[in-house]
Amino acid sequence: MIYNQAFFDKGLSRLGTNALKWQSPDYMAENSVPLWVADMDFPCAEPIRKALLERADHPAYGYTFVGDEDARSLTGFWRRRHGLDFEAKNALMLPSVVTGLRVCVNAMTLPGDGVIIQTPVYGPFFNAVIESGRAVMEAPLIGDEAGRYSMDYAAIERHLQNGARLMILCNPHNPVSRAWSQEELRTLVLLLKRYRARLVSDEIHADFVFAPKRFIPIFSLPETPDNTVFLAAASKTFNIAGLQQSAAICRDEETLRALARTAHRAGAESGNIFALVATRAAYTHCDDWLDALMAYLRINQDVLRDTLAKELPRCIISPMEATFLAWLDLRGYGLSHVEIETRLRKHKVALTSGRFFGHIAGEGFMRVNYGCPRAQLEEGLKRLTAAINEG
Numbered sequence: 001m002i003y004n005q006a007f008f009d010k011g012l013s014r015l016g017t018n019a020l021k022w023q024s025p026d027y028m029a030e031n032s033v034p035l036w037v038a039d040m041d042f043p044c045a046e047p048i049r050k051a052l053l054e055r056a057d058h059p060a061y062g063y064t065f066v067g068d069e070d071a072r073s074l075t076g077f078w079r080r081r082h083g084l085d086f087e088a089k090n091a092l093m094l095p096s097v098v099t100g101l102r103v104c105v106n107a108m109t110l111p112g113d114g115v116i117i118q119t120p121v122y123g124p125f126f127n128a129v130i131e132s133g134r135a136v137m138e139a140p141l142i143g144d145e146a147g148r149y150s151m152d153y154a155a156i157e158r159h160l161q162n163g164a165r166l167m168i169l170c171n172p173h174n175p176v177s178r179a180w181s182q183e184e185l186r187t188l189v190l191l192l193k194r195y196r197a198r199l200v201s202d203e204i205h206a207d208f209v210f211a212p213k214r215f216i217p218i219f220s221l222p223e224t225p226d227n228t229v230f231l232a233a234a235s236k237t238f239n240i241a242g243l244q245q246s247a248a249i250c251r252d253e254e255t256l257r258a259l260a261r262t263a264h265r266a267g268a269e270s271g272n273i274f275a276l277v278a279t280r281a282a283y284t285h286c287d288d289w290l291d292a293l294m295a296y297l298r299i300n301q302d303v304l305r306d307t308l309a310k311e312l313p314r315c316i317i318s319p320m321e322a323t324f325l326a327w328l329d330l331r332g333y334g335l336s337h338v339e340i341e342t343r344l345r346k347h348k349v350a351l352t353s354g355r356f357f358g359h360i361a362g363e364g365f366m367r368v369n370y371g372c373p374r375a376q377l378e379e380g381l382k383r384l385t386a387a388i389n390e391g
C-alpha cells in the first residue's frame with residue numbers, strides 16, 4: 001500500500017458506523033462538518049486492518065492475556081521512534097489513557113489531596129481528579145500575544161507549598177499544541193522533586209511533534225524520579241482510538257504494583273483480543289503510514305494558517321508545534337462564547353468548545369481538529385469564517 005497524498009485526500013465515510021465524531025446526536029447537526037473530537041478521518045494503515053481480519057477469521061474469541069510480545073512491540077516502538085529505553089516489565093497494559101489517568105490519581109494520592117493540572121487542558125484531566133474525591137489545583141499556562149503558551153512555575157510552586165501531591169502533565173500539550181522543551185521539563189521535574197510531589201505525564205500525542213521541534217519523553221531526563229509514570233497509546237498515533245488500549249509505564253516496582261492493584265480493583269484490565277492485535281501491528285509495521293501522515297498534516301497546518309490569516313485576521317492560532325489540533329483564540333471578535341458556539345452550530349461546523357478545556361482558560365477559544373482530508377478541512381474553515389464574519 002502506498003500512503004501518498006491521494007490516500008489521505010480520499011478519507012473515508014464514517015456514517016453508519018456510530019462514529020462519535022460524525023454521528024453524535026449532541027454535537028452533530030445533520031450535514032455538519034466535523035472538526036472536533038480527536039480522531040482522524042483517514043483509513044488506518046493496512047497492516048492493522050489485515051491483522052484484525054486475520055484474527056477475526058479465527059472463530060475463538062475467549063479470554064486472552066497480555067503477552068510478552070505486546071509489551072515488546074511497545075518498547076520497540078518507543079526505542080525506534082523516540083530513542084527511549086524501558087523494559088517490558090515496566091509497562092502495565094490498560095484499556096485507555098483516561099483509565100490510566102484515573103488509576104494514577106487513585107493509586108498515587110489520597111482522598112482530598114491536591115492534584116495540579118495546567119489549564120487549558122484535555123477535559124478528562126479535571127474529571128479524573130474531581131470524581132476521585134481529590135482537589136484540582138489549576139496552574140494556568142501563560143499565553144503570549146502570539147498565542148504561544150508557557151508553564152507558570154510560580155503558580156505550580158504555590159500549589160506545592162499548599163500541599164499538592166501530584167501533577168498531571170500533558171506532553172505534548174492538548175489543546176495548546178506545545179511540544180515542551182527539555183529545559184521546561186527539567187525545570188518542572190526539579191521543582192516537583194523539591195516538594196516530593198509526583199508526576200504523571202500523558203504522552204498520548206508523543207508521535208505528533210513537527211520538526212524542528214522534538215518530542216522529549218519525560219523518562220529521557222536523568223532528573224526524572226523512578227516513581228514517575230507516563231501514559232502511552234497507539235490510539236491517536238494510528239487512529240485506532242475505538243479499540244481502547246494503552247499502557248502506564250513506571251520504573252518503580254512499588255508504584256507499578258500500586259497501579260496494577262488499583263486497576264484490578266476497578267476491573268479495568270486489558271485483554272481485548274482485537275485491541276491487542278491491532279496495537280501490536282501498529283507498533284511494529286506502520287511507521288511508513290505515520291511518516292506519510294505527518295507530511296500530510298503539515299500541509300493541513302499551512303492551509304489552516306493561510307486561510308485564517310486571510311479570512312479571520314483577528315484570530316490567533318497557537319503555534320502548531322504538536323498534535324493534530326489547533327487552538328484558536330477568537331476573543332478579538334468581541335463575541336461571547338455562547339454566541340460563537342451558536343454561530344458555529346448555525347453554519348454547521350463542529351469544533352471543540354474551548355470550555356471543554358477549562359471554563360476560564362477556554363473562554364473565547366475553539367479547537368480545530370485538522371486530522372482530516374484537505375477538502376473537509378477547507379469546507380470546515382469556510383463555514384467557520386462565515387460564522388464569525390457573517391453571524
Ligand SMILES: Cc1ncc(COP(=O)(O)O)c(C=O)c1O
Nearest residue numbers: 038096097098122174202204241
Ligand atoms: C491528552 C489526552 N489524553 C487522553 C486522551 C484519550 O485517550 P483514550 O481514548 O485512550 O482514553 C486524549 C484524547 O483526545 C487526549 O488528548
